[in-house]
Amino acid sequence: MYRVWNYVTNYSILLVVGAALALIWANVDAQSYRHFVEYPLWFNNFAGVDTAYWMENYAGNFGIDSIGDVERVITPHYLVNDVLMAFFFAVAGKEVWEAVILKNGALRGKKAATPLVATLGGMLGPVVVYLGLAYFVFGSETYDALARGWAIPTATDIAFSYLVGRIVFGAGHPAVRFLLLLAIADDAAGLIILAVFYPSGDLAPFMLLWSLAAAVAVFVLFNWLPRKLDKGNQLRIRSTWVREKLSFWPYLLAGCVSWWAFQKSGLHPALGLLPIVPTLPHADRAFGIFSEAEQYLTDLLNHTQNLLKHPVEIILFLFGFLNAGVEFGAIGAPTWAVLAGLLTGKPAGIFLFGWLAAGPMRLGLPAGMRMADLLVIGCVAAIGFTVSLFVASVAFPTGQIQDAAKMGALFSFGAALLAIIVGKLTGVRKQGG
Known part of the structure; x- marks a missing residue:
């Protein structure tokens, strides 16, 4: 009853299907794919993409020369990324809120100290590697073009990281809970980054x-x-x-x-539901991050989350379908910068800061967890995917750089294989649960 397996697998499957279909379509007929993604659904003055930007970049594809005195246009891409994804971030925000506010919340007390410090390293490490590679390897001109995307490799995909963590460590290993704590803290920091820097x-x-x-x-x-x-x-x-x-x-x-x-303020509207989440009546007991047991709670906050479960699964399918359609020919410097930030900066940062927290800072590790497990956790957490795709879509305008950065986020699935290999090399022993 307390397992999160069903929860995250349900969220993951449709997202992967959507992303795979988008990749296939974009590499078979890129023009028709982009035509679908940016199709004008509604010209209006309330919400949507700025019409001047849309007219300059997409209007020609639809044979539109003039739209009159209209300020915005809603496209499928805008509808999903700016409107519907608000419900996904609300679900993530709900988990963060409960983890922080409830008496037994996962991010309260000493038990969360080492994961939180490791999370800091897991965000700083990718930024250093991403910007360092862009500047010292690709040159200052490329650095100037890529600098705005520094936050792309800081993300950790909770669902996929948990699935891989289960494969590497087994359901009962304390490293799996450590990974979940780290991932949810990473998401909380990611929401702040989106609001402040993008x-x-x-x-x-x-x-x-x-x-x-x-x-x-x-x-x-x-x-x-x-x-x-x-x-x-x-x-x-x-x-x-x-x-x-x-x-x-x-x-x-x-x-x-x-x-x-949020839309009028200039902050990304996908974050617009976050201030409302804490206002819903909530239970006084925390079962843990994304715990299935929450479906049996009757408070309005958990009831609302349960109602959102299937809609959010569909939203994630649409998100993958409308954001992962990248041509393989787009692979370039941004791809390698994002990938290096995730696959090297993330494990290095988590291991270094985790070691500092557990050792010199005397915060310790959970019972049954070794220092070497921190490195494996870092490899698992290097799967950026969902949030990395989202950040790439807001960090760069539509075009070659954005596509190349998205390809790096998609390739971060390679972290799963890396985690399995490093787990074998470090002698991880799977524990059932």
Whole structure:
């Protein structure tokens, strides 16, 4: 009941299928693939890609010369990356929130100290390797072109890393839980990086006041106030009525306002639901990161996550389908920079900082885990894929550099083979669970 195997495999399968179909289509007929990805679904003044950018880069493919006085256009790529992926990041944000706020949360206390320090190394290492390779090997001109993509190799794909970790260590090995802690902390840092370093437009921070107002309003009216009115009443009449009659709808409405505010503020709108996640009533008990046991909890936060499970699986399929369609001819310097950052910088950073935390800092390792396991964990965590693809899509404009960087993210699956080999060489003993 407490295993996460079914959870992550369900999230992984459709994503891989979507990415594989995109690769095939793009390498059979790249023009028709891009035609599909950037097809104009709706010209409007509310949301979408800036029409000036779209007209310059894609309008000719559709025989469109003029669209009148319209500011934005929604394409399949925008719909998935900027709108629907907000639900994926909300699910990830929910896990981070619970891991931090709940009494037994996975990222609280000494048990999380070494993974958190290792996470820092797992982010700094790839950046150093990526930028160093771009500057000292490819030259200053290439460095200038690639520098904006420094965050691409910092990502760790939770689902795929967990699957490979299970293969290498076995379900019962303490290194698997260490890996999950590291991966969720990595995702939390990745969300911050996306918000701070990759705005989607001109910054207008004051617009975030709308997001804050929506979060405060929905929390006070539909979470705090019913509980306040029910104080001393064991039947919890008002809270029950709000839970049964209104469910998640007030929070979805607040999420729409927050998403709109993020878009207007210049921050990436895919992060727009994150301020609303903490406002949902949540359980007081933490079962662990992505634990299947959470499906049996009745609090609104976990109930909403369960409702999102299958929609998010489809969203990840669409994400893979609309982002992984890269021609193999696009392989170039960005590919090798991203791949080197992931396959060498990630393991080196995790091992070095993990050793510092466990040894000189005296934070220790989980019982049954060796120092050599840190290196293997670093190799497993080098699978960037989902978040690396996402960062590549926002770091670079559509074109050769973005495609080459995405290819590096796709090739990071090679970290699975590297992890298996390093696991064998370091004498990892699989433990059932």
